Amino acid sequence: MGAGKVLAIIGGVVGALSVLLYYIMPELFSLWKLDVGLNLTIYIGGFGAWSGEFITIPFGPEYSGDVILMLVSVLILGGSVLTFIAGLAGSKAIGILGGIILLAGPILLLVSLVAQMGFFGQTIIPLLGNENLLFGSVLGVAEWGINIGFYLAIGGGLLGIIGGATI
Numbered sequence: 001m002g003a004g005k006v007l008a009i010i011g012g013v014v015g016a017l018s019v020l021l022y023y024i025m026p027e028l029f030s031l032w033k034l035d036v037g038l039n040l041t042i043y044i045g046g047f048g049a050w051s052g053e054f055i056t057i058p059f060g061p062e063y064s065g066d067v068i069l070m071l072v073s074v075l076i077l078g079g080s081v082l083t084f085i086a087g088l089a090g091s092k093a094i095g096i097l098g099g100i101i102l103l104a105g106p107i108l109l110l111v112s113l114v115a116q117m118g119f120f121g122q123t124i125i126p127l128l129g130n131e132n133l134l135f136g137s138v139l140g141v142a143e144w145g146i147n148i149g150f151y152l153a154i155g156g157g158l159l160g161i162i163g164g165a166t167i
Contacts (some may be wrong), residue, residue: 005087007163008095012084015156017104018149019046019073026051029150030134031072031109034124035129036142045149046073048119066119069114074152075105078132083160086167095164103157110134113146 021029030043030086034052042052048069049061079102086095112118113133116125120133128142135145 004166008087024111063130
């Protein structure tokens, strides 16, 4: 098995894990996180799920029903599957296409954060005011930003593209 196939398979697995690991450990593997001191913590994960803690009482995943967040996860998982299949089958075109589709998920999440669309514009902006949602903080009050799940999706997409190109 060549290096390109291995990279494509790893890219597909990493991309899928970026969405799925949220359900095991949301505080580490969420796509986006808001921490409001001791009162409230919110983690945004795969398929528009959000969970967190309110005054140290955890609450499980609730679904926002946001089409944008749903589409982000579908793009990430769809690209992951294509990239994984390309690694197994040795298809250059499918590997590159899968990596691009996988990267489209985090890019759509960035666009929704910057444009404050969907769940972020309706739910988070009333909490934070008109702030930059990519990263930010109000000293001693709140911190927010993209989290490790987002970076895993980017890494999986890049590995998929590189693996697909070198098959």
